[in-house]
Amino acid sequence: MKVLGILGAHKRDGITAKMLTTVLAGVPAPNETELLFLEDYDIKPDTGAPNPGLDQIEEKLLASDVWVIAAPTYIGSLAGVMKNFFDCLRQRMGRFDKTGAIHPTKFKDKHYLSITSCYTSTVENVLTGATDNTFKTIDKAMSLAGLIKVHELVLTNSFGQTELSSAKKDECTRWGAKIATKQKRDDNTVKRYIELFFMVAIMALVTMEIQRLINPTLVGGKFWLSFSTFVVIFYVLLAAILHFMTVMKHKRK
Ligand SMILES: Cc1cc2nc3c(=O)[nH]c(=O)nc-3n(C[C@H](O)[C@H](O)[C@H](O)COP(=O)(O)O)c2cc1C
Structure with missing residues (x-):
């Protein structure tokens, strides 16, 4: 090279x-x-x-x-x-x-x-x-x-x-x-989105556990259903905003 x-x-x-x-x-x-x-x-x-x-x-x-x-x-x-x-x-x-x-x-x-x-x-x-x-x-x-x-x-x-x-x-x-070792495209986009998913999941879990400690009724009876739907919805919205702010916005410049 x-x-x-x-x-x-x-x-x-x-x-x-x-x-x-x-x-x-x-x-x-x-x-x-x-x-x-x-x-x-x-x-x-x-x-x-x-x-x-x-x-x-x-x-x-x-x-x-x-x-x-x-x-x-x-x-x-x-x-x-x-x-x-x-x-x-x-x-x-x-x-x-x-x-x-x-x-x-x-x-x-x-x-x-x-x-x-x-x-x-x-x-x-x-x-x-x-x-x-x-x-x-x-x-x-x-x-x-x-x-x-x-x-x-x-x-x-x-x-x-x-x-x-x-x-x-x-x-x-x-x-x-x-x-000298950077030869290939190091597109870590997929890896970063996967990491983001786990970050959202962990933060949501910690947040909901804290809420549960403060007041168990705050998170409702179906904890894992609330947790998983929250993570998926929050992740999709966050990923869409990030995608817009990085990829789409750049394209417009
Ligand atoms: C025209 C000119 C403008 C400069 N403006 C700045 C500046 O805005 N801020 C700064 O910290 N140094 C400024 N410097 C100092 C340069 O950054 C400094 O000359 C450079 O680090 C030295 O690099 P060189 O030895 O490769 O020329 C300026 C120097 C020149 C000649």
């Missing part, structure tokens, strides 16, 4: 680049890795004219199984060079329907890992979500193209940092090794 690192930053050798190269170095042989520095390419939107820069990148994207998207957080969001790349790639992300919605095609089911860095401290980032917009923008673009997320890595307190701490190095190396 091939892992492609995509760096969208001002600096080729900054701390974000170090995170990316450490992840790539962690990818075990015989898997291949390649690093692409977006600033080396002339990235333009498709307007009918030849677009060799984007063609070259698209070839690399198609030839790899995992993309490692690395970009610093600039002005509270994704670094512009990476955003511009996503904006220009959008036309090629999939099939457009008559409403302009994209349906993933050629990149569908590849995997990605995202990386960002910021000056913001760890505590402030946890409290204020300084890097949230960066990751959200990456996730939005990747979901349009149909990629599956593996993980995200963040480096806070980046001001003045020129080398990664050994803990960060280990984390990046570990994820480099892990992404």
Whole structure:
């Protein structure tokens, strides 16, 4: 398998680049890795004219199984060079329907890992979500193209940092090794709905037992009939809402 690192930053050798190269170095042989520095390419939107820069990148994207998207957080969001790349790639992300919605095609089911860095401290980032917009923008673009997320890595307190701490190095190396094993589609939807059913059943049982302790008449005489009908009805309604909020709502975007 091939892992492609995509760096969208001002600096080729900054701390974000170090995170990316450490992840790539962690990818075990015989898997291949390649690093692409977006600033080396002339990235333009498709307007009918030849677009060799984007063609070259698209070839690399198609030839790899995992993309490692690395970009610093600039002005509270994704670094512009990476955003511009996503904006220009959008036309090629999939099939457009008559409403302009994209349906993933050629990149569908590849995997990605995202990386960002910021000056913001760890505590402030946890409290204020300084890097949230960066990751959200990456996730939005990747979901349009149909990629599956593996993980995200963040480096806070980046001001003045020129080398990664050994803990960060280990984390990046570990994820480099892990992404090489993500080959198949890991669609856990069915598993998640089954887990949800058992969660609903257990919570209903505990709730009804507590109700019974408080006042036995609250749950009625036919305990198990009340329990099973409650679980089924509640589960179906909850699953329908979740399905609407995730699958249907996304389709409308
Ligand atoms: C144009 C620009 C905007 C930035 N905006 C932010 C910001 O909003 N929040 C923040 O925490 N750091 C911000 N930073 C700091 C970058 O996140 C920092 O330069 C980056 O972590 C360093 O990565 P690098 O060494 O790979 O360039 C900004 C830096 C630049 C150059």
